Structures are given as C-alpha cells and as structure tokens.
Amino acid sequence: MLNDLSLLMQPDDYGLLTDLYQLTMAACYVGEGLDQRRASFELFVRRLPPGFGYLIAAGLASALDYLENFRFTAEQLTALKATGIFAGAPAEFWSLLASGRFSGDVWAVPEGTVIYANEPILRVEAPLWQAQIVETYLLNAINYQTLIATRAARLRDVAGPDATLLEFGTRRAFSPQGALWAARAALAGGIDATSNVLAALKLGRKPMGTMAHALVMAISALEGSETDAFEAFHRYFPGAPLLIDTYDTVAAAKRLGQAPPKKLAGVRLDSGDLVALSQQVRQALPGVPIFASGDLDEGEILRLKQANACIDGYGLGTKLVTGSPVNGVYKLVDIDGIPVMKEASGKLTYPGRKQIFRTAAGDRLGLVTEETPTDISAATPTEVSTNGQTEAEALLIPVMRHGERIGGVETLEIIRQRATESVAQLPVAVRDVNNPVVPQAEISNALQALTDCTRRGQLATVS
Incomplete structure (x- = not known):
C-alpha cells in the first residue's frame, strides 16, 4: 500500500478512503466511551444545482457495496500508526478498527427516484464510530452518481x-x-x-x-x-x-x-x-x-x-x-434516541429520523413515527396512511439490516424505467431546463413540533 503511485483503488482500501477527521472523531468517540452509541445520519442535498428542478437518486449500489466490504487490514493500521497523528488515541481504537465491520441498518430512496432539496436520499443507523467513518465515501458515491443520473x-x-x-x-x-x-x-x-x-x-x-x-x-x-x-x-x-x-x-x-x-x-x-x-x-x-x-x-x-x-x-x-456538483451533506439527526439539529446560518437541519411521504399533491417531510409499520423486508416503496391524511408513498425503504443487504441488486433496466416514469410524472414547469420551478417539501406538523422543541432545548442548554 505504501508509495503506490498508481493510486488505483481496491475494495480492501475502502476503510481508509475517508477524510482524516472521520478517524480522529472515531478515536475521540472511543476515548469518551461513545463509540457504540446508536447514531442516525441522513444524507441529503440542501439546494439543487443551478437550473435543476429535481434530482434522480443514484449511487446506492456503490454505497451498499462499500458498506459490505468496509474493513481495515493490518497493513493499513500499521501505516496509519506510522503517521504519528494517533499517538494519543486509546488502545481500544486500534482493536476496534482491526475487528470492525459495518453492522448497521440503511434506509434509502430507490435509485431512479425523483428527489428534492432537504429530502434524505439515504439514512444510516449504526454504532456512532461506524456511521461517522463511512460519511466520506457515501457522499462521494451518491453525490456524483446522482448528478450524472439527473x-x-x-x-x-x-x-x-x-x-x-x-x-x-x-x-x-x-x-x-x-x-x-x-x-x-x-x-x-x-x-x-x-x-x-x-x-x-x-x-x-x-x-x-x-x-x-x-x-x-x-x-x-x-x-x-x-x-x-x-x-x-x-x-x-x-x-x-x-x-x-x-x-x-x-x-x-x-x-x-x-x-x-x-x-x-x-x-x-x-x-x-x-x-x-x-x-x-x-x-x-x-x-x-x-x-x-x-x-x-x-x-x-x-x-x-x-x-x-x-x-x-x-x-x-x-x-x-461534469458540471455544477450535487452538494449532498451527511448530518447527525439522532443519537441514542435523542434528536439533534444544526442551526448554523443557512445550514439548518431538521432533527430526528425522517421519512418522505409523496402524494400527487407533493411531498411531505415527516418523522418515521408517522409511518404505518411495514415489513422490514419490503423491497419497494410502500403505500401508507399518515395521520389519517391522503394515502402517501413512503420513499425511504430498508436496504440493509445488520450490515447485510436486503433483497437483490436492481437491474439498470428497472432503475432506468423508474427514472423515466418519475420524470414523466413531473409538471412541465419542474422539467424546464432553463428556468425550472423547484418544488419544496411540506414539513409535517410532527416534524415542525420536534424541531421547535429541539431548538428550545438546545438554546436552554447553551444559556
């Protein structure tokens, strides 16, 4: 691995294909005894590229392949130690990486589905250290492929x-x-x-x-x-x-x-x-x-x-x-059942684990608790009733459970057909390639209430 000037990537390299701060944060989590806390991160786009009225979700197959192959080799850990950066990291950090595999759950929008800003394309629910380290690769795979598919x-x-x-x-x-x-x-x-x-x-x-x-x-x-x-x-x-x-x-x-x-x-x-x-x-x-x-x-x-x-x-x-990138982000929304949110100017995130409910009238972004329970093995979006309102399609479906993929790999023909049908159902104004109308998801009452409550709690803690 050392001094390999070709920089060609192999599946064994997946673990190290991450940003440094993912590993330093993981080491900190281990030292503070937080590494095994259950965390939920959601990957979404704050705003669409200029001139786009929608996105076509893509890259899920690459993301799941990465998660299935996520690991660190002894040689990689030796090289990592040799940097000297982790001299103060706890010994447990190294044993965790040596034996670690991705063991979490993943919910995602099927590839080929139309998606809008602030709607989660993917949610990772896993031990905190795992959910943190995988951020970089997931963003790389999904951001780029979503741009090209769109x-x-x-x-x-x-x-x-x-x-x-x-x-x-x-x-x-x-x-x-x-x-x-x-x-x-x-x-x-x-x-x-x-x-x-x-x-x-x-x-x-x-x-x-x-x-x-x-x-x-x-x-x-x-x-x-x-x-x-x-x-x-x-x-x-x-x-x-x-x-x-x-x-x-x-x-x-x-x-x-x-x-x-x-x-x-x-x-x-x-x-x-x-x-x-x-x-x-x-x-x-x-x-x-x-x-x-x-x-x-x-x-x-x-x-x-x-x-x-x-x-x-x-x-x-x-x-x-090429072109203007899809600037997807990956944010913590829940830790050990405690909803969290970011409030930085222009970068607010909604707390809690969320679901996208799609109806003919538009999308509603709500909480997973608003969803009628469905079979965990379901492989397609499910029609659900949300608080007695109009029947809606729940877009995020389970695709990985305990680190193992659910169902088979979808063919390109199925994904392409889904993309074609999804775009055909959009209003002409949204499909305009010069000045499109950009739909915005409605925020459910339950999600708004949780957002207000979380904001008040965070402000009280700060004050």
Whole structure:
C-alpha cells in the first residue's frame, strides 16, 4: 500500500478512503466511551444545482457495496500508526478498527427516484464510530452518481424517447473510477449505451461508438483520400457509423450518397453549424441516421430540435459527466434516541429520523413515527396512511439490516424505467431546463413540533 503511485483503488482500501477527521472523531468517540452509541445520519442535498428542478437518486449500489466490504487490514493500521497523528488515541481504537465491520441498518430512496432539496436520499443507523467513518465515501458515491443520473434523465426528457443517446464522457470524467460510475449512472438515468468498454462489459452491456478524426487523417494521408479511410474502416467493421466532418462535411456526405455503403448505421457530426449541416446531410443521405456530438447539453439539444435540425442521436461527454456538483451533506439527526439539529446560518437541519411521504399533491417531510409499520423486508416503496391524511408513498425503504443487504441488486433496466416514469410524472414547469420551478417539501406538523422543541432545548442548554 505504501508509495503506490498508481493510486488505483481496491475494495480492501475502502476503510481508509475517508477524510482524516472521520478517524480522529472515531478515536475521540472511543476515548469518551461513545463509540457504540446508536447514531442516525441522513444524507441529503440542501439546494439543487443551478437550473435543476429535481434530482434522480443514484449511487446506492456503490454505497451498499462499500458498506459490505468496509474493513481495515493490518497493513493499513500499521501505516496509519506510522503517521504519528494517533499517538494519543486509546488502545481500544486500534482493536476496534482491526475487528470492525459495518453492522448497521440503511434506509434509502430507490435509485431512479425523483428527489428534492432537504429530502434524505439515504439514512444510516449504526454504532456512532461506524456511521461517522463511512460519511466520506457515501457522499462521494451518491453525490456524483446522482448528478450524472439527473443530467442523463434531463437529456432523455429533452431529446425524446426515440433519440439514441450515447455516453462518451470517459476522457472528461473526474477520474477513472468516476468514469465507470458516470457510465453506470448515465445508463440508469436514460442513456442507451456507453463507449467505455470496461464499464459496458462489467454491466453486461455492448459498448457503442464510432471513430475519431485521427483514423480519417492517417489513412487519408497514407492511402490517398477520405473515401479510402471510410472504405478501410468498413472492411473490418461493415456498415459502422462514420465520422464525416474531418474536412468538408457536406462533400463527404454527397460522396457517400453517390456510392452508399450497404447498411450504413449512421454518420456523426462533431463540429460546425449542426442545424444547417444536418439538414444538408439528410438531403445527401436520406434514411441514414445522423448523430451529433461536441459538448452538447440539454439546452443545446433543445435549441437544435426547435431549429429543426435533422439529428437522430447524440454523443454526450463533457457536459454529461461534469458540471455544477450535487452538494449532498451527511448530518447527525439522532443519537441514542435523542434528536439533534444544526442551526448554523443557512445550514439548518431538521432533527430526528425522517421519512418522505409523496402524494400527487407533493411531498411531505415527516418523522418515521408517522409511518404505518411495514415489513422490514419490503423491497419497494410502500403505500401508507399518515395521520389519517391522503394515502402517501413512503420513499425511504430498508436496504440493509445488520450490515447485510436486503433483497437483490436492481437491474439498470428497472432503475432506468423508474427514472423515466418519475420524470414523466413531473409538471412541465419542474422539467424546464432553463428556468425550472423547484418544488419544496411540506414539513409535517410532527416534524415542525420536534424541531421547535429541539431548538428550545438546545438554546436552554447553551444559556
């Protein structure tokens, strides 16, 4: 592990993939005899990224995989001790890490579900030291994948159900690990396929892509022409899509139209005036699918459609896998049955373990005690009655019990279908990609009462 300059992560590294203060706090908990106290932390987003009216929850599969594999090796503990940072930590801290595994419960919103600000995407209920250390990884996995799944869902919503959408973002993702997560989240949010070969094969998918300008330029220079390059490529990949904008897009399309390859799967445009070029290419190559790429996002696709561009599919890279982050946070809401809250300016949190109750009229954020008890093994959101009010869907469901996953792993097809249906049910104003209306959950009477009571108690303690 020491001096491994590759920085490639393995499951055995999960324990140490955390911020230093998670470990120093855990050591303090042990020293104060608090480490085994039952704690509840909730992961939520205070505000949505600019221009977003909703989020699509994603990253749960990665989070559960992490929790199942959470541990520290002897080598890691030796390296940690060698830093000297923990010289004053109690001896029990080291024995706890050496034998520790995640043994808590997790409640979460299923991947592919629409979620709004201040609504918990996930809740961890575990011994305090465990719930604390896992914060960093859970935020990393869920924040990033939720961003990508949401962008994918917005792209699908704008492009329409018939457009072919391809994820081309690996070279722009924030890391090799991020590229794999981005590919999965994009597929979950509504993208059809990824060009990332490793991600596709790991997910049981067929990778999809076209060619780069380098092939056209190299073969043109060495064998004579752009046409030679197209013919060479088709010798080995018959009918594969061709990139036709290396030199003169319209001229290339006309030459292909004069002697069209058999079953040409499509042509790709990566630059220029995509509206005018696509219209001219369509005239030269009627019936051949036209794909567009080149830093496209939801707003640009909407503009292209409104301008009557002749585009059948899109390659999506930079704007899909990057952008304004989802700033999810992970906050303590209950310790040993005592509700707690944060009151810092602009960063207030609601106390207690919470549930999201969704009705056709909107969301209500309430306490878990407002929920009609349901079977702990339930694998789908449950219809419940809340204080005699309208029947509501309880979004947070149990996904891990005593450190063991509940139920099987959902397929990408199920998650994608959930995302598609969730977005389709949203008002048009919420789905607007330029100036969306951002829904806010109603706070239940019980949660408001607990908030007021907790605030008064904390102020009394301070005074």
